[in-house]
Amino acid sequence: MHIDLADLDFWRKPLKERHEAFARLRELEHPVFFPEKKVPLLRSGKGFYALVRHADVVEASRNAKIFSSEPAVTNPEPPGWIKQVFGESMVNMDDPRHARLRRIVTRSFSPKMLAGLQSDIEAACTRIVDDLVAEGPRDFVSQVAARLPIHVICDMLDIPQELRDKVHQHVDISTAYTGVRPSLARSVQMAGQNMLALLALQRMVIKLGHERAADPKGDLVSLLVTANVDGEKLTDKELGSFFSLLLVAGNETARNTMAHGLKILTDNPAQRELLMSDFDKHIGNAIEEMVRYVSPIMQFRRTVTEDYSLRGLELKKGDKVVLFYGSANRDETVFPNPDTFDITRETKPHVGFGGPGPHFCLGANLARQEIRTMYRELLTRLPGLRATGEPELLLSNFDNSVRSQPFTF
């Protein structure tokens, strides 16, 4: 089997074939180098080493001094407009800049803040299922999975109701940037739309920031723009970039876990039965297993800051490595029978939320809370809920994204 992870044709293959290819790469002694291919609108770099084993992904995540998140974590090189919009985003930064931003925004994901959101998340899930029952089943993504995460982010930021339609409109356009377009013309058109949509959203949140700095409320924007005990707060640009990051990081990922999750539960009826035999007991680990099995973010990149030996591979300063989370999550030395969905397995070391280290997903607990609440509402009210066909996937090397999923209840 010819395997070229830098070739977009690889990412067109069905998921099963891709998993088989990664299993082959994991058998090799050293990480393989893939020279970069020319991709419309993305600058071609020199290529990357693919980290496909669990231990390698963990090592690179943990050792952020050697494996830098700067200048960016996407692969291939992001186009200039992405840097413009996400430039001040902490996901693309190393310490001390990263640590400062993370310190400021971590407050908004504290257990207390998340507990305060629960009744709102429950109300949103009830409304989504009410609407579903009234409308009848068409597409699980647009009717269910896509609705909750964006609603929760808007609530955290206390986006005024009259602006929410605009946010919803822009978000679908702006978060599609990781998808691969069929043609250069379409790429150019989409990139233009993406950038304008994201910049419009940033302007909106910066304006809110100014209003809330003068008249703070209990929401996330107020928290971020007013100084805390150490006198730390976000600048306008940092607030705009953080909002963009939340929309991209917190929206697609949770929605894709929920969408893939329905198909997985449909394909594994015994696991679903086990889950429903004691929902509270099993749901926590079932969500971890879903995130492991799906790996909603398929890859992030790091750039090597000094010569380093990784499992006998001599990396040079400036080399790029790409961390393939989906492959690490199916490493047979850590997860026996990795292609089996098993809600009782030991899932603790999965890297679906990133490896251990400074960039570990900030929103992991929020994502868990959203998925748990949504599934409780769905599976208890609609016991006949199931997927009725294959999902339509977005062509992307980054986002394991479901565009649509036929279903019934």
Ligand code: HEM
């Ligand atoms: C199932 C859902 C999710 C998955 C699979 C996921 C996955 C990830 C991964 C793999 C990273 C690591 C980036 C790296 O190491 O470079 C990350 C970081 C991050 N995630 Fe998530 N995420 C999810 C949900 C969320 C949600 C709901 C939010 C917020 C609303 C969020 C916000 C973030 C942020 C802000 C970062 C950057 C952290 C930093 O650089 O310090 N994520 N996520």
